[in-house]
Amino acid sequence: MRVLFLVPYPTGQAPSQRFRFEQYLDSLQSHGHTYRLAPFLNEATWRILYKPGQAKRKALGILAGFGRRLAVLLAAPAYDYVFIHREAAPLGPPIAEWLLAKVLRKRIVYDFDDAIWLANTSEANRIAAGLKWHHKVDSICHWAYKNSCGNAYLAAYARQFNSSVVINPTTIDTVHLHNQVRNQLAPGPLVIGWTGTHSTLKYLVPLVPVLAQLEAEGLDFEFHVISNQPPEFSQPLRCLRFIPWQKATEIPDLLTFHVGLMPLEDDKWAQGKCAFKALQYMALGIPALVSPVGMNTEVVTDGHNGYICREPAEWHQRLRQLLTDGLHRQQLGQAARITIEQRYSVIANTPNFLALFS
Structure with missing residues (x-):
């Protein structure tokens, strides 16, 4: 079997690609299949895409x-399956997808891990937003041989157009990457942490007063923000440490955390999120504190492997509790790691992923 992967970004760069299908490529080969990755963007364009100017x-x-994309369409007849992650092209109507499905009669596996049919416009993508053609998701779902969706919310959307839908969660490689567990009792500064791209920094804003209150109460901790851009909070925090995201130091940087945060706003876009931040924290034995939005409540069991926090008072209570009780952090972290190994690891999900191509 030969599989053509039409993907937006260069290999090894974007989290959605790394944790949704790139980490399964060795398994694909070990089962006798071959593949080709065809990114839309080259590395030079990817490096500047979200920077101002140019x-x-x-x-x-x-x-x-x-x-x-035109060149790869000419080569597409040689492949048995075409795996499309999010879209074949970032702008315009789904011409490539239509040609693949209706003219070349290819079996398309359509994969998405966000509510990409919604116009989630930010300042960084404001100009291109009008050309995004978000409603093409409906058509691609309809044309697909199978739809690979990151959670139940996304799967329910896809089923409006096609009954062939598989929930394929974003997963963690617990053997080769997230293969260490945080020792919650080791000496060193206590760290509350968050990781994500610039577009999700906004979700931290409601927690800034909570962190400031913990500071005012005399608790000694650092707040690490790992991102591609530094946060700009209106309220200063002495505890804030910005760490530029780098693939080479991704795991050591996360392992500085004692507690990981995943706040979200309860809107349609956030409901499509696949709890990826929480999954990363938990795989490393770090308790996750999350908002009760979307898949967060499937991954985190309140009081067992982390906490679900609804109001600022709950965020404050749980952060204070975890900063002052190392044994409790250790217990939650151990349970969190087991959750990932059993339900959200590459090993656990490999049969589900390979079944997409059958």
Whole structure:
């Protein structure tokens, strides 16, 4: 069996690609299958895409991506399956998907891990937002041989257009990557942590007063923010430490955390989230404190492997409790690791992923 992967980003760069299918490629090969990865963006364009300015270089990079898509369509007849992650092209109607499904009659596995049919516009993508053609998701779901959805909310959406839907959760490689467990009782500064891209920094804003209150109460801790851009909070925090995200130090940086945060707003976009931050923390034996939104409540069992916090008072209570009780952090962290190994690891989900191509 030969599989063509049409993906937005260069290999090994974007979390959605790394943790949804790239970590299964060895398993695909070990089962006798071959594959080709065909990114829309090259590395040069990816490096500047979310930075201000350089509009000409970005436009040329996008145009070059369309050229690569044309070339790969010409090669598509040689493949048995076409795996499309999110979309074949970031702008415009689903022409490539239509050609693959209706003209070339290819079996499309359509994979998405966000509510990408919604216009989630930020300042960084404001100009391109009008060209995104979000409603194409409906058509691609309808044309797909199988839809691979990150959670039940996304799967329910896809089923409106196609009954062939598989819940394929975002998973963690507990053998080769997240293969260490935080010792919650080791000496060193206590750390509350968060990791994510610039577009999700906004979810931290309601927690800034909570962290400031903990500071005012005399608790000694650091607040680590790992991202591609530093946060800009209106209220200063002495505890704040910004750590630029780097793939090479991703795991050591996360292992500085004693507690991991995943706050969300309760809106349709957030309901499509696949609890990825919580999964990363928990895989490393770090208790996750999460908002009761979407898949968060499936992953975190309140009081067993983390806590679900609804109001600022609950965030404050649980953070204070975990900062002052190392044994409790250790117990939650151990339970969190077991949860990932049993339900959200690459090992546990490999049969489910391989079944997409059958």
